[in-house]
Amino acid sequence: MHNLFLGEVRHHFRDIWGLEVKDSQKTRDPSTHSPEDQKKWIDHVVKALRTRSLSSLRKARRGYLVAFCQLNGIVPTETTKAHYAAALSNWVNRHSSDDVDAVDLLQVPPPLSTATENFHIADNAYDVSKHQVFTASIIGKVRSDIKGTYLPSWLERPPSNFGSSSHGKLKADHWRTICTISLVISLVKIWPHDTASSSELKVLENFVHLAIAVDLASRRSMSPERARLFDAHMASYLRGIREIFDHDLVPNHHLSLHLCTCLLLFGPVHGWWAFPFERFNGIIQRLNTNNKIDEIPLSYMRLFCLGSRLRHIFDSTDWPDEEEFDDLTFAFRQMYPDTTQGSRIVDTVSAASKLARQNSLRDLFNRLMKKETQLPEGTYAELMQLLNHCGSASADGAAAPFIAFPDTRDLPSSRLHRRAIFIPKLELGNITYGTRDDNIRNSFVCVRDPLSSDTTSAPIPGQISQIFLHRRTTPDHEEDLIEPFIVIDLYATLSQAHSAHDPYLRFPLLNTKLVYDRFSRSILIRPEHIVCHFARLLYQPDHISEACNVVRALGRVCVLHAFPTYMSLIISCRTSCASVLSRSR
Template structure:
């Protein structure tokens, strides 16, 4: 967990791309022409000549950092504007100002001035520009995620959101950034810096995605190793980035995958959860009382959860507000990788129990849509006949009545109709006619009972609205299909049909974002599969 989500994903965003560079503005600023760049470089010289911190503080950090880099002036460990100003003025005290070399101006307009070198002319000060960050934040707001997944902060990249948890780094990198950067850079020329940046990042995302699947085999472990090695080589080739111990450890994870299998069997989410509980407790700093303080807080929290879950509170605005406040305060206890991992254990039995409970406590039986009855009949054993068969047919009949459910537990997760919970209605499923994995939205869930061999059998079915697949021409313009291991693709944002599928054929949720690709010209929906078991289609 620490190595992949914090040591690699977080490190890439903050230390490779420079999201953590203080003093970097998040506001829209006008780019400088080459002529303006030359003028601002000379302002730096004048500010140093006058020993004026005030004058230098009005200059963009890119000019200060580039001049320092070009003259081998070390700002220390802090890459802040103040640190660069201090370093430049300190250098001037022991060197004539005429010895200060100015870097060449760029051949293009630029917001963040930098030293142009290398094949792709990439600087950590300009990977994610303010314009790109604004698009990322808009996409985070507009992306629909299932309820079990922790949403990244809407102001990602700003110090205002505070420290992100490991699970949030996982979501923001493997879902949000992948969706946005692929749609922005996915169709860029293969020799462009955007293409190089995206390919390097996707190698990392793919490696993390493969390593954290809930099933593992030799091929998947070797694929992880290949993507991780390609990612690290890209850091050296593109950024000349100095590798850190976590990068070295990432290569040793392959042997762990071969030896011990899926990482969710031995990673530290539960331990980190309890560390978070301990760290959040108010204590009196008297060592002998800490254990009792922890126990008091733990049991108080457990009792509070029991009361909130079992008491039928009055239907009034005051109690509704109270419940909303409670769910906001304790939302992390029902979301995230730790919870979804735990619920996935023994999910087959949990699904069967959920189906029985939903049927026994559900609404009254209602007539099934006549258009769906033939599909239901096809799922029945051959020993059953249609309810409308001839009287001479002695086989037991398939009743055309069902019990509807708004949501149901499956694979340790909650799947729901779009009327009940839109977040949990976007799914990847196996199409009953083609056998292909495709994207759809749950329109209805219903439970059907039959008697088979003297035993009542209750089966769950889903009425699925199927998203229309791209034409062959448009499919070639889908930037997501280039990265097959991440199981993401575009569909037209309308339904082409409604099919009846068994609950067992529902494979996973998907993260959904709608936009209109410029090359296609029709509104599409991105389906980023969140399946952590199956092979990609």
């Protein structure tokens, strides 16, 4: 998938949009240049080139230097302002002689007919210039949104100074997060459909095709419809960069048109991409080899098998319920955590892993038993309602309804304990869920209401307010079961009038929408009712009278919106890959 994350995404931002921003202490936005101001700065560049003053040349804005280079076919080694100035100066020096001043040979860009912050050559119908999309103003807004966005702990946060060379080399996962989350949140609201220009909307739609294609290709489930939908969006994206930016396609673009075939043949990319190999390469590089290079393969395989056997022993053994064994299993799980994240094994939980989960919860419950408290009356009533409504799907498979405790009636039912242990976070595998008071970044989740009869509705965004462990007796009274429950405060959905001003609804495949920054109600759920985390940004839209949250669902399988079938979307946006390639020739 480096073809997409490092090839397509990084290439798009750097080589097409011009992502090179110099860190500056200035915080004010650049002023707008009128056509008269543009003429003055164009003359300034010409004068600086005649006097061979590189320092004077660098005083001009980057857009003027880029325009001169593009118009005269001058290509700098990098796309920074300093490199553009140096490339212009070097070109003039190389082509000048005693009789000819190369400045007279330069084509001079004309001023634009309208005022602008970012001077460029209006050389196409969309008035969009290559390397001029990521202006200082847009980068500033993107950085501000990155700082204000809550991401779950399992997702690596991109650098807050995105666009600067000071953050060092970005990893492939950083580029995926930036493309499919950070810029989706920022650019759609920066360029809303009701105020953005036609050129900005064209650039946004082209980017959205790329973001959707990358997101679809990296899902943990795959179908023929989803693979062909990826292919359709990728083809539309490539056609767009040819049409808007007149950008020549590179080998990575060609390779991406073959990914659909790979997805159809091999399924989700997590089963065959190169990330596991690179991770193991990193582990091997950090090993202490003792200069015995020839023994590395055998030692590595032996320790790998040893670790696998130990995990199986600890997960499948019914250890005695004694403090010493509890401490042993807890220490082992802390030292050797589960490593099933990113594998389809998560979706096919074995009996041994279910036993391990129950043992882990029992260990946690026993260590925190002194903190057991009485459940509030409302929470206790919701718990009983949930267990009685979902009895056939409960951990113990109880069919008979629960009754309140204490209850002296002679009924064939289990009495439900009123006490529970409240905890700040819950770790299931490598996924962490936390409360908003103690672990806020892991508290934003999309859930399904277990008491709702509508099983086809979209997941509901909300925030975790409480997590507690509850102990109850199985119907045969042979053992106690420990099960976690989660209290979710659901966000209020936008009214019909305000939904018309939600800029994200134009692109349902982005799995993003606005909700009010207030709660409508609370529900009690089991962890399996959580669909996914979501990225959250507080946002005040211009046409909505109260603060909202941007909700970017992070599910790798399901989606946030109910929208037409994949095939109908394919029909609407499907383009011929052959036509894209023919336009690049």
